[in-house]
Amino acid sequence: MTVAVAAGNARREWRKRLARCTRLLRPVLPAVVLLGGWELGAVYLFDASLFGQPSAIIERCIRYAGETRIWYDAWVTFSEIVAGYAIGVVVGGLLGYLVAISDGIARVVEPYVLILNAVPKVAIAPLLIVIFGIGMASKVAIVASMVFFLMFYAVFVGLRTIEADFIYQARIMGVSRLGEIRFVVLPAIMPNVLVGMKSSAASAVIGAVIGEIIAAQAGLGYFILDASGAFNVNDVWVGVIYLMLLLFVMTGVIGAIERHVLRWLPKRRIG
Amino acid sequence: MAREALDMTDAPILIRNVRKVFPDADGNPGVVALETIDLEIPAHSFVSFLGPSGCGKTTLLRMIAGIEQPSEGEIICKGRAVTRINTHVAYVPQGRGLFPWMTLRTNIEFPLRIARVPPRERGRRVAEWTRKVGLDGFEESYPWQLSGGMEKRGALARALIGDLDIVLMDEPFGPLDAQTRLMLQGDLLRLWSEKRNIVVFVTHDLVEAVALSDIVVILSRRPGRIKKTIRVPIARPRNVLEIFHAEHFNDVYDEVRETMHEELSVVQ
Numbered sequence: 308m309t310v311a312v313a314a315g316n317a318r319r320e321w322r323k324r325l326a327r328c329t330r331l332l333r334p335v336l337p338a339v340v341l342l343g344g345w346e347l348g349a350v351y352l353f354d355a356s357l358f359g360q361p362s363a364i365i366e367r368c369i370r371y372a373g374e375t376r377i378w379y380d381a382w383v384t385f386s387e388i389v390a391g392y393a394i395g396v397v398v399g400g401l402l403g404y405l406v407a408i409s410d411g412i413a414r415v416v417e418p419y420v421l422i423l424n425a426v427p428k429v430a431i432a433p434l435l436i437v438i439f440g441i442g443m444a445s446k447v448a449i450v451a452s453m454v455f456f457l458m459f460y461a462v463f464v465g466l467r468t469i470e471a472d473f474i475y476q477a478r479i480m481g482v483s484r485l486g487e488i489r490f491v492v493l494p495a496i497m498p499n500v501l502v503g504m505k506s507s508a509a510s511a512v513i514g515a516v517i518g519e520i521i522a523a524q525a526g527l528g529y530f531i532l533d534a535s536g537a538f539n540v541n542d543v544w545v546g547v548i549y550l551m552l553l554l555f556v557m558t559g560v561i562g563a564i565e566r567h568v569l570r571w572l573p574k575r576r577i578g
Numbered sequence: 579m580a581r582e583a584l585d586m587t588d589a590p591i592l593i594r595n596v597r598k599v600f601p602d603a604d605g606n607p608g609v610v611a612l613e614t615i616d617l618e619i620p621a622h623s624f625v626s627f628l629g630p631s632g633c634g635k636t637t638l639l640r641m642i643a644g645i646e647q648p649s650e651g652e653i654i655c656k657g658r659a660v661t662r663i664n665t666h667v668a669y670v671p672q673g674r675g676l677f678p679w680m681t682l683r684t685n686i687e688f689p690l691r692i693a694r695v696p697p698r699e700r701g702r703r704v705a706e707w708t709r710k711v712g713l714d715g716f717e718e719s720y721p722w723q724l725s726g727g728m729e730k731r732g733a734l735a736r737a738l739i740g741d742l743d744i745v746l747m748d749e750p751f752g753p754l755d756a757q758t759r760l761m762l763q764g765d766l767l768r769l770w771s772e773k774r775n776i777v778v779f780v781t782h783d784l785v786e787a788v789a790l791s792d793i794v795v796i797l798s799r800r801p802g803r804i805k806k807t808i809r810v811p812i813a814r815p816r817n818v819l820e821i822f823h824a825e826h827f828n829d830v831y832d833e834v835r836e837t838m839h840e841e842l843s844v845v846q
Contacts, residue, residue: 477692478665480665480740481692494677571678571681571721571722573722
């Protein structure tokens, strides 16, 4: 009797453990199928020199990690992104703020922002390289031009939709002009600012890579261009993977900032 | 209230011949929200503005706060015409009571911080007021972590902590359930009785107006005019839960109800 119960318990325990394992593994499954299929296809079906081969890509990723070249390229791209991103966020946010609070400034600035936003940034990238040279400055300019508009509108919309009662409440308490910005306006638009920062991070990476592919002497975009010029498809993939890692780091940092700055937001989900 | 005009001009709030017209979408004068409002609010009184929605009672309150300006006439608060934001009052707006990005403590402390009260004194008063409204232990919570009633009690504490002579409240208990409302009305009367500052209270709830106030000002439908001013002689301290049994309650309630009823029946 007790033996049977114990055996039943053990079996249930084992089944539970199995269920937990499959639950953890389920999200990994598509990746395994995809990479496995790709690997098998590269060996048996199609030309690996056109599509690359996962095992070789992973092997190269690890090998490059031990060398300085790719880290130097990653560093160059990273610096371009950070500098351009910072300029775009600050200038775009500031201008969005000024346009939102002052009708006088809005009348002058807003039409120009509207027109310039219609310019495809990729199309003027060659122009920026002519102006700023093939070094980092041109890439910083491209990144900044892409981040600028996203931040401009994020801050602008944030200010236009701010709950006026919050401002009146603070003013009735006798808050100073500066205190109003610090204690009410900035915190209230922070959700919009962070949406702008998050959505422009991916654009920033795109901007830097486009610049490097057009003309550069270093950077991950240049690395990719170099590899594809040598018909080294696996190395193109390596460059792409390092770029993805870069974006992960950026979104990770922005996410951490968001969790801290917006800790006052309700933690709720719809659905 | 009989208008004892001249000898009462030291009343802390004087509303003189106020008219308010809101411009329409094209900027032309459109809706007349308030018409010839004449009112004196004496010191230490709890006054309610009661009326159907859209009668301009909130607009009148916002004009006392200086958020809106009268189109004609003037509002005088403590001897000075209100021509800009009125920093001599505390104001509890409709809807959300607290800043959602500040903890309860920072919220309640905020008026003192603005007034440059030294930190030690601030800490003492915040502790005192969180206790008074029964929110001790929740100091580090953000507003979304509090229930609607708790957030309102926080807003009450923030409005009263500055010890101002005039407190304006715009349907502060509007969205709450009946139970919580009664609790908070009781809390408000208890806290008010300590200091007896002026409270100007906007509501569309008849019982609430009678239960809390010394004076009920009934406004007509748009354009809002003062339909009647009714004194509430119910003795204090009042028990909000037992207000139906209080002496004079029925008489005052009937008078208010009839006035309101006339006003509502005009619609048909």
